[in-house]
Amino acid sequence: MKTSTKIILGAAILALAFILTYRSINQEPSDSLPKYMQVTAIMENSGCILCHNSQPKMPFYANWPLLGGKIKGDMKAAINTIELKSLYDSIASGGAIDTSKLSKILTVMEEGTMPPLSFTIFRLGSAVKSREAEIVREWATDNKHLAKVEED
Ligand code: HEC
Numbered sequence: 110m111k112t113s114t115k116i117i118l119g120a121a122i123l124a125l126a127f128i129l130t131y132r133s134i135n136q137e138p139s140d141s142l143p144k145y146m147q148v149t150a151i152m153e154n155s156g157c158i159l160c161h162n163s164q165p166k167m168p169f170y171a172n173w174p175l176l177g178g179k180i181k182g183d184m185k186a187a188i189n190t191i192e193l194k195s196l197y198d199s200i201a202s203g204g205a206i207d208t209s210k211l212s213k214i215l216t217v218m219e220e221g222t223m224p225p226l227s228f229t230i231f232r233l234g235s236a237v238k239s240r241e242a243e244i245v246r247e248w249a250t251d252n253k254h255l256a257k258v259e260e261d
Contacts (some may be wrong), residue, residue: 127233130232130233130234131233131234132234134154134232134234134235135233135234137151137238137240137241137244138150138151138154138244144244144247144248144251145200145201145203145248145252146201147244147248148200148244148245148248149197149200149201151237151241151244151245152193152197152200152214153197154234154235155223155224155235155236155237155241156224156228156232156235157193157197157214157223157224158193158194158197159184159228160183160184160187160188160224160228161187161188161190161191161192161193161194162188162192162193162194163188163192163194165184165185165187165188167180167181167184168180168228168231168232170231176227176230176231179227180227180228183225183227183228191210191213193210193214195207196210196211196214199255200248203255204255205255205256206252206255206256208256211249211256214245215242215245215246215249218237218241218242218245219239219242219246221236221237221239221242223237224236224237
């Protein structure tokens with residue numbers, strides 16, 4: 110195969126992979142799922158628990174020049190700012206919810222400031238849409254009984 114053919118083929122495969130990922134994560138989770146599962150799906154699709162995790166999972170482009178350095182820096186800053194995997198786990202298991210973390214994620218989702226551009230640029234569709242922020246808000250309102258205020 111000629112090199113140029115390989116490049117074109119490679120680009121086409123990459124484009125297809127992007128489109129398929131985009132289609133699966135750009136829509137809000139199905140209404141038929143219980144609400145807490147819609148919330149955890151949003152946190153997964155939007156990468157919250159990839160970055161805000163004490164064991165961050167580096168994306169494939171983390172070792173690329175330029176952007177790789179940016180995403181690695183962001184992931185480090187993310188865990189230094191707020192850890193969200195434990196909140197995700199509590200939501201998934203119906204455990205006690207850290208309300209201070211919950212209100213912070215609601216704020217960034219409603220303002221549309223998370224996930225950062227360094228992430229959405231490669232995971233098209235990972236941005237939190239207003240309907241997704243609403244789902245999280247509805248879940249939080251319905252589940253006041255799970256809430257517990259940090260004891261400190
Ligand atoms: C690419 C890694 C990355 C992803 C993905 C990501 N974040 Fe962040 N997040 C950061 C970084 C870096 C900061 C700290 C610097 C800043 O505020 O920009 C941050 C800060 C935050 C803060 C603190 C903001 C404040 O002002 O107190 C919250 C809350 C937050 N992120 C929630 C989320 C949620 C919810 C998601 C998923 C929708 C998410 N993040 C996805 C990297 C990430």
